[in-house]
Amino acid sequence: MIFVQQLVNGLIIGGVYALIAVGLTTIFGLMNVVNFAHGEFYMLGGMIASLLMQFADLNYFLSLVAAIALVMCIGYFVEKILLKRLRNKKTDILVAGALVTIGVSIFFQNVGLLVFGSVPRLITSPFSTEPFKLGAILLGRMNFFAALVTVGVILFSHFFIKKTTLGMAMRATFQDKDVAALVGVHIDRVFSFTFMLGAGLAATAGALLGPIYIIYPNVGESVILKAFVIVVLGGMGNFLGAIFAALILGVSESLGAAYISAEYRDLIGFVMVLLILLFRPSGLFGKINRI
């Protein structure tokens, strides 16, 4: 029973990992930028939701939506003001993008520190703490809600990319940026939107996990490491790959913590990445199924 319980916990956590990693992998796939500020979007999502509840007296669900919208705006400006400038120069976008987003990440961490202080916060859960009981398995109400929203948001993004015109433009840009531009795709708009989408997904994860795990200004550092692990496992730029890899990581961490060692649970992901890079660099799922 412990096994099934850990499996369920792992899947839920994995789902939220997926929210973070899908944005990161899409930004990488389209823009060739390894976004080091991704963890900070997660942190900002949780922090802003928490602040809105405290000072604007909004309920949890409204502040969730407002936090996501605000972080998407922040993402928009980061892309417009900084990343766009790098694209137009003849620099190595990969290194320059990494450096600039590291700068952005430090900036937001410290803004977080100034505004929220270093004391970790827990958002008050809108649900009762009484868990659902499915046989012997316990499922927290907040965890269940987080899982539902995660599935909804991921399905929404998936169909958005597959079915809408903007989504088609994204896929075209992913395949070949220059040709896409040639046939009239507005590349800058696609990039802005991609970055906003990624920021929004990370913020959703932050606001959803806020009532379950604590949030503090530096939380982004551990989040981004997890997201990197998942993106490599799933294959860089692979949307579906990232989702499966996130679930695998969630489950193996949860089982590893239960059966091997709780202190070293984060080690599992790092070792997996080094092994993947050694033996299967295109990720667990190969090059198929991209975006």
Add this chain to the structure above:
Amino acid sequence: MKKNSSLILYGIVVLVLLALPLVVTNDYDIHILVMIGIFSLLAIGFNLIFGYLGQLSLGHTAYYAIGAYASALAALKWGFSFWLGFLFAGVVTGICGFLIGVIALRWRSHFFVIATICFWGIIHLIIFNWISLTNGPVGLGNIPPPSLLGMEFSSKIHFYYLLLAFVLAALWLTKRFISSPIGRSFRAIHENEPLAESVGISAFRFAMLAFILSTVLAGIAGSISAHYISYISPEIAEFSVMITILVMVVLGGKGTLIGPVIGAAIIVFLQEYLRFTKEFRLPIFGLVLILGIVFLPRGIVTLPDIIASYWKRAK
């Protein structure tokens, strides 16, 4: 003629640095000079990979920490002298560098970045959680200072000269390395890897050599700093230290010989004199990093050229 005059210039700089403790007698100022030395070693090593090979190795503090812990543990547990522990630290970090190089150097750009970060993550976790060895977050104290021919390194000035020797040696090694036939192939790799490979230059071998040299430099910096401060904790492996090194190299000028040292000097000074801005120190670094990348992508060492070209245009 030109070579002679630059030799004279180097000589003067070295003499000034040798004589510096005669002028700077304040203990605190010498401490700053020592810290500049330690960070110069780190920055020179990091620059070998980041500047000359163009790869972002974000796990550099892992080697710094490995060097510090290896040398501290050797002194505390086995009673090694500093010099033996120092060699031990160099060898251990070199081996770690080789192992991680085998995995990371097969890749370029993003895979390289992520592989080095993951290695850093592993080391960071081990330092925190292997309490029986590393004492966890509490850290290790009472690390004995080095002694030479029966004389103990009791004063900061001794460390200053020790570091001066190592920084000069590291610069000389780097210079030799990049202007040797190996180094020239190295630069060819950075400019056009497929072409370099096609004329028989093995990118992997040279990159590996540079990577090991870079990690060993970080390891000996760690060893010296452990014995200098006589206390180490997991803080030396924090990501913020990595950012500090990164900012030093970017600000000073990546891919230049002297840039990392200039960057290290500026940042250590700023760190000390911006102490009153405590919480703002890191955001200022973040800002410096962003502005540097966007406006001065080749560092402060190119500033004279840029000013000169503006001057010419203004005329």
